[in-house]
Amino acid sequence: MRRGSGFVLRNVATQREKAEAFRALHESGTFVIPNPWDAGSGRLLESLGFKALATTSSGFAFTLGRRDGGVTLDQLAAHVETVAAATSVPLAVDIEDGFGPAPEDAARAVTRVAEAGAVGGSIEDWDSRERRIYDLDHAVERVAAAAEAARGLDVPFTLTGRAENVIRGNPDLGDTIARLQAFERAGADVLFAPGLTDLDDIRAVCTAVSRPVNVLARPGLTVAGLAEAGVRRISVGGALTWVAATALAAAAERIRDDGEFSVLDVPVDLDRWLGPERDG
Numbered sequence: 001m002r003r004g005s006g007f008v009l010r011n012v013a014t015q016r017e018k019a020e021a022f023r024a025l026h027e028s029g030t031f032v033i034p035n036p037w038d039a040g041s042g043r044l045l046e047s048l049g050f051k052a053l054a055t056t057s058s059g060f061a062f063t064l065g066r067r068d069g070g071v072t073l074d075q076l077a078a079h080v081e082t083v084a085a086a087t088s089v090p091l092a093v094d095i096e097d098g099f100g101p102a103p104e105d106a107a108r109a110v111t112r113v114a115e116a117g118a119v120g121g122s123i124e125d126w127d128s129r130e131r132r133i134y135d136l137d138h139a140v141e142r143v144a145a146a147a148e149a150a151r152g153l154d155v156p157f158t159l160t161g162r163a164e165n166v167i168r169g170n171p172d173l174g175d176t177i178a179r180l181q182a183f184e185r186a187g188a189d190v191l192f193a194p195g196l197t198d199l200d201d202i203r204a205v206c207t208a209v210s211r212p213v214n215v216l217a218r219p220g221l222t223v224a225g226l227a228e229a230g231v232r233r234i235s236v237g238g239a240l241t242w243v244a245a246t247a248l249a250a251a252a253e254r255i256r257d258d259g260e261f262s263v264l265d266v267p268v269d270l271d272r273w274l275g276p277e278r279d280g
Contacts, residue, residue, distance in 0.1 A: 015084075015117060015119060015155050016154070016155045016156075018088075018089065018090040018091070018119045018155075019090065019119035019120075019155040019156045019157065019158070020156060021051070021052075021089075021090055022052055022090035022092070022119045022120055022158055023156055023158060025051055025052055025090075025233075026158065026189070026190065026212045026232055026233065029227075029232075030223060030226060030227035030231055030232055030233070030234065031051060031052070031232075031233060031234070032050065032217075032223060032233075032234045032235075032236075033050070033052045033053060033054050033092065033214075033233055033234065033235050034050055034053060034054075034235070034236050034240060035053070035054050035055060035056035035059060035094075035235060035236050035237055035238065035239075035240060035241075036053055036055070036056070036059075036083065036240070037055075037056055037059030037060055037062065037063055037238075037240070037241045037244075038060075038063055038079075038082075038083070039082050039083050039085075039086035039087075040086075040273075040274070041240070041244070042083045042086055042087045042091075043086055043087060043273060043274050043275070044273040044274070046087050046088065046089050047272055047273050047274070047275070050089065051089055051090075052089050052090040052091070052092065053083070053087060053089055053090070053091050053092070054091070054092040054093065054094065054120075054235055055076075055079065055080065055083065055091070055092070055093045055094050056094060056237055056238045056240075056241060057069065057071070057094040057096050057238075058237070058238035058241065059238040059240070059241030060076070060079050062238070062241055062245065068238070069096065069128050072099070073099040073108075073109055073112055076093070076095075076099075076112075076113065077112050077113060077115070077116040078116070080093055080113050080116035080117055080118050081116040081117055083117075084116065084117025084118060085117065090119045090120065091117065091118050091119060091120075092118060092119065092120030092121055092122070092158065092160070093113045093118045093120070093121040093122070094121070094122055095109045095110065095113060095121045095122055095123055096124060096126075096128065097123070097124050097125075097126055097127060097128050098110075098123050098142060098146065101127060101129065101130075101134075101138075102142075103141045103142045103144070103145030103146075104145060105142075106123050106142040106143070106145050106146040106149075107145040107146055107148065107149035108149070109121075109123075109146075110123070110146045110149040110150055110157065110159065111149050111152075111153070114150075114153050114155065114157050118157075119155060119156075119157060119158065120157060120158035120159070120160065120190075121157070121158075121159065121160065122159075122160035122161070122162045122190075122192060123142060123143055123146045123159070123160070123161060123162065124162035124163075124164050125139035125142070125143075125161075125162065125163055125164055125179060126164040126168060133164060133165065133168060133170065136178070136179060136182060139179065139182075139183075140182045140183065140185075140186045141186075143159075143161045143182075143183045143186040143187065143188055144186040144187055146159055146187075147159050147186060147187025147188060148187070150187075150189075151187070158189045158190060159187065159188050159189050159190070160188060160189065160190040160191070160192050160214060161180065161183030161184070161186070161188030161190070161191055161192065162192045162193070162194065163176045163179040163180050163183070163191075163192070163193045164193075164194065165179070165193065165195075166193055166194065166195030166196055167194050167195035173201055173204065173205075176193045176205070177204065177205055177208045177209075179193075180192075180193060180205065180208070180209050181208060181209055184209050184210065184211050188211065189211060189212070190211060190212045190213070190214050190232075190233065191205070191209050191211055191212070191213050191214070192213070192214040192215075192216075193205060194216040194237070195216065196215060196216070197218050197220065197221065199221075199225055199226075199228075199229050202215055202226065202229045202230075202231060203229040203230060206229055206230030206231060207230065212232035212233060213230065213231050213232055213233070214231070214232070214233040214234070214235055215231045215233075215234055215235075216234075216235055216236070216237050217234050217235065217236045217237075217239065250263075251263045251264070
């Protein structure tokens with residue numbers, strides 16, 4: 001069956017099946033959810049055996065020649081639709097701050113990405129317009145509205161509440177934990193404080209909440225160490241985008257500087273990464 005993305009799909013799960021599979025991944029153990037930046041990278045990561053994927057706001061913005069935060073909700077929804085149609089594993093979405101300051105903005109964004117094919121998504125407490133962390137009460141109202149929207153969907157949508165303190169210059173672990181606890185009470189299914197790197201801090205977060213915790217992968221951390229600390233889900237954010245972009249830049253610089261093309265002699269396994277084409 002051909003989809004508008006141009007990919008030929010095999011054994012495509014329904015959105016409900018994807019949503020239920022995504023929920024099940026959070027019930028025990030620890031899993032890595034890598035972040036593709038387009039449909040092709042999504043298909044490649046799926047072919048490598050990853051059981052779920054998540055979009056990256058910075059990586060997707062890069063594909064449009066923009067910085068993180070420089071896309072619209074319409075553009076994100078189109079991106080989600082393309083990646084979801086091209087892959088058969090669950091897809092979660094970095095919904096950033098919900099594309100607006102009001103609780104109803106966060107609710108609308110959740111509904112929009114779910115309609116595009118997502119089965120999960122995160123709402124953060126960073127106000128991208130005012131460049132500040134939302135006051136706790138307002139942040140909780142936004143998560144509660146997003147959770148209510150998620151519960152009203154036809155599929156079990158897994159909502160993540162994000163506390164942005166660490167990556168926005170506030171290392172106050174106590175405040176971060178208080179925010180995550182409040183987001184849990186407001187209805188978030190998963191809690192996430194990107195930027196944590198100390199295993200003791202991560203263990204403290206996991207102990208302080210009763211819902212699954214997502215941690216952003218960083219050099220020096222390991223799956224085994226994070227699992228021991230109580231982490232259920234590990235994402236990589238935009239990092240894989242920058243690995244690919246750095247390799248591209250290095251190869252192009254070699255061509256520019258050396259005047260020859262040996263750097264292009266790399267193995268390409270499209271049959272493995274994308275699967276064989278077929279008619280029909």
